[in-house]
Amino acid sequence: MTETTTAGASAEAARGPTAGPGTTTITMTVNATTRHLELEPRTTLAEALRDALDLTGTKLACDRGACAACTVWLNGRPVCSCMMLAIDADGQAVTTIEGLAQGEALHPVQEAFIEHDALQCGFCTPGMVMSSAALLERNPQPDAEAVRDALAGHYCRCGTYPHVVAAVLAAAERK
Ligand code: FES
Ligand code: FES
Structure with a gap:
C-alpha cells in the first residue's frame, strides 16, 4: 500500500460510515411517535415529513431557506426543515404543526x-x-x-x- 492510499484510508476512517447512494434507515421521534423511514440521504427533513409521513401541514414555499414557511421544531427549537437533511435528524425529536395541538384542544x-x-x-x-x-x-x-x-x-x-x-x-x- 502506498503512503497516499494509507492516508486516504485514514481520512475515510476518520469521516466514519458513509450513507447512500441507496436508501438508509432513519429513526426519528415525530410528534411523540417513533418513526422508522427508508430514505435516500439527499432527502430533506421537509420532504421526509411531507412525502414519507404525509404531514403536509409543514409547507414548502421557497425550498431554499429564504421564507421559513417550512419551520418545525427540532428538539424544541425552530429550524427550517427544507435546509436540513432528514438523515441529520436521525435519533432526534421533531415536532410539526400537527403535533402542537393536544387532541382537540388547539395550542x-x-x-x-x-x-x-x-x-x-x-x-x-x-x-x-x-x-x-x-x-x-x-x-x-x-x-x-x-x-x-x-x-x-x-x-x-x-x-x-x-x-x-x-x-x-x-x-x-x-x-
Ligand atoms: S420553504 Fe422557504 S425556508 Fe424552507
Ligand atoms: S403568505 Fe398568505 S397568509 Fe402569509
Whole structure:
C-alpha cells in the first residue's frame, strides 16, 4: 500500500460510515411517535415529513431557506426543515404543526391566530405558529419587539404581520 492510499484510508476512517447512494434507515421521534423511514440521504427533513409521513401541514414555499414557511421544531427549537437533511435528524425529536395541538384542544397560539384573523392564504401560517409557540416556551411574556424578532425571516406574502404580532401577544396573555 502506498503512503497516499494509507492516508486516504485514514481520512475515510476518520469521516466514519458513509450513507447512500441507496436508501438508509432513519429513526426519528415525530410528534411523540417513533418513526422508522427508508430514505435516500439527499432527502430533506421537509420532504421526509411531507412525502414519507404525509404531514403536509409543514409547507414548502421557497425550498431554499429564504421564507421559513417550512419551520418545525427540532428538539424544541425552530429550524427550517427544507435546509436540513432528514438523515441529520436521525435519533432526534421533531415536532410539526400537527403535533402542537393536544387532541382537540388547539395550542393557544393557534387559537389566537384564528381569533385575530392572522392569516389569509395560510401558506406561511404553520411556520409562523411554530416559531411563535417556541418563543412563548422560552419567553412567556414577550413584548411586540420580541415577537417581531422571533418571526424575523418569516415571509408572509399576504401581509398579515400586524395581526400575527397581536395574536402572539394575546396568546401570551392567555398562557
Ligand atoms: S420553504 Fe424552507 S425556508 Fe422557504
Ligand atoms: S397568509 Fe398568505 S403568505 Fe402569509
